[in-house]
Amino acid sequence: MLVKLKNLDILILFILACFLVISTIVIYSATYGTKYQGLHINNAVMFLVLLIPMLLIACMDYRIIVRHLSWILYGISILLLVYVMFKGMTINGSRRWINLGIMQFQPSELAKVFVILLVAKLLEQRKGDTLHLFKDILPIGLLIAIPFFIVLTQPDLGTSIVFVCIFLGMLWIGNVRISHSIIGLVGLASMIAGITALYFYNFSLFSKIVKPHQLHRIQTFLNPASDPNQSWHVLNSIKAVGTGQFLGEGFKHGKFVQAGFIPYDYADSIFVVIGEEFGFAGSTVLILLYFILIYQLVKIAMDCDDLSGTYVVIGVISMFTLQIFENIAMHTGLMPLTGIALPFISYGGSSLMTNMISIGLVLSIKIHGKKPFLLGD
Template sequence: MIETGQNLLALGRTALSWSERMRRFPWSLMVLLSVTSMVGFVILYSAVGGRDNMWLFWRQVAQFIFGIGILGTVALVADEKFYRRFAYLLYIFSLLLLIATMIMGSVGMGARRWLELGFLRLQTSELMKVALILALARYFHDRAVGHVLTWRDFLLPFVMTLTPIGLIVKQPDLGTAVLIGGVGISMIVVAGLSWRILLVLMGIVGASLPVIWNSMHGYQKKRIITLFAPDQDPLGAGYHIIQSKIAVGSGGWTGKGFMAGSQSQLNFLPERHTDFIFSVLAEEWGFIGGVTLLTLYALIIVRAMMITEMANDRFGLLAVVGVTMLFSIQVLVNIGMVLGLLPVVGIPLPLISYGGSSMVTVMIAMGLLAHINIYSRQHGRSV
């Protein structure tokens, strides 16, 4: 019923040969991701202090290789409709895991974010990032056929976005909540939410800011206050921002050189191999290094966005938008925080920060893009 006209032509093509899948794989994206990760290895090597903590470095390399494997699996193995079919199931499953985390998750750094599954320590909010993208894409895909979307059609997507956010805020993990919120909103906007409703919503959010402020944890408030006046508490909440800005600023045009950043090497910079790794780059490689990485990110984002043109349907198009936003927001929020433009929230820098969960999530998301690119019907037409 849905599959008419053009789709009849496509029927024969759904089962692609392996060589065809390899041919259609977006290799340029793959190269960009790898180059960026290599840059990450160099910075990480310096951030962990060279030889003493080499195991951290090798572990990150291993995580990257593992991530590439996951990307390939996600992109190549599944058939065309696989992700659309299991989108809701994955979403529900992720939601249940989030609830389970809330009830019996383990506590680290004062927050309840991990679920211990015997051998595995799962940060359940990571799974939700991908699940929400797929579920929203599927919803708009199903809903929009032969039907113009009205404001009622947008109620459920908001609920689908806000429910996991509520659970994640409770953990509390403000960074991930903001990230998921950004991804959800941008997908809803691209799906066709009228600008008028968007303006009204923004008005409502603006008006409810005081309420949100009052419901925030003390440390969260402190971080926001600190953003505007870091000098008030230089050894406490302002420490991260002040030291990070010193590291970045002292880098100058060309930086202090590899392994030569005094801020990075003298332990003044906290969390320098995870959330604050960008300041190590900026200190040691200067403005040139910082802009180079920003350019690499810009290229990845543009290349990812280009895949929207390749998408066969709304599901594909919206999934690409979601994945791109997931990636972009992390980059923007992390660097914005390191440069003292945004409050300190725990969001890692994609492909660069040390950490397995974040790497795996990025690779799964990128695998989805490659998958959509591979099954695009545009391949036959053009070229």
């Protein structure tokens, strides 16, 4: 085990350490003087505790998990999601959590990783050959559609979109036919065009199909000034990030943040705290760290001699990339507001656990990806 730990990717570990420092500092500022003061300590403790399972997974050959446990883990995730539908906790109109006493666990977070593992197993069976529409793409799409629609009903549009991004990213690397890609793009474009046309030309029907809270988010995204009450969060977020300018207002000096104008500034809206208090410079440092992390993940995927390892890393990259882009974009007015955490920075045990498990799998691929598979290794 010590030999394996010596082969860990030092750059990824350094980036995680940077994320720990940044997250702790920003959560401290966001919760200072509020009833949530002290969450930064909980965040640091969770980060350090979750290093243990991350390192254990890194030392385990990932192929054991992919080839022997992926179906079981996927089944567990679906059972947990179904349980949430009937017995889950409801917070702010969304039923997403299971109360474990010491924490509120969100199964949809863990389901993302388990979906990646199963899709990697199924794609590996093709051994790099071109994917068939009915034998490969549609069955995989159905397996992803199950958690997608369950999570969508919670409702959690942000996490649902992540499943779609994982599906598209892994299929692309899985050697999908160009013709199938074109069909998919045309279908997606047609769906978007149809929804847009319905919004502008038959709004009464559109409002019946879309849930009220989703309709409000779409309207405030297209025209924030149309309903100041509904767009309050988005407008304040944009103003706060703009107020930060180049160097920011300074640590604990964000006017919007400290005045309580940014809801969930310690969780989903934490990028606003960085933008206002540390400005463009601070935001750039964070985005640069994300870029280096993704670049390192791409290198590990390319260096891996095992197809399942490459597929798992690509799934993790797809998950991280979408979440980073979506979180930042929704707080700068580029996308509608959805509930999604900023990886490794937002406060949240379920999200952090998922991210650390994902990194553990990537580190395992870095260690074992060039070795022959031995079940007893």
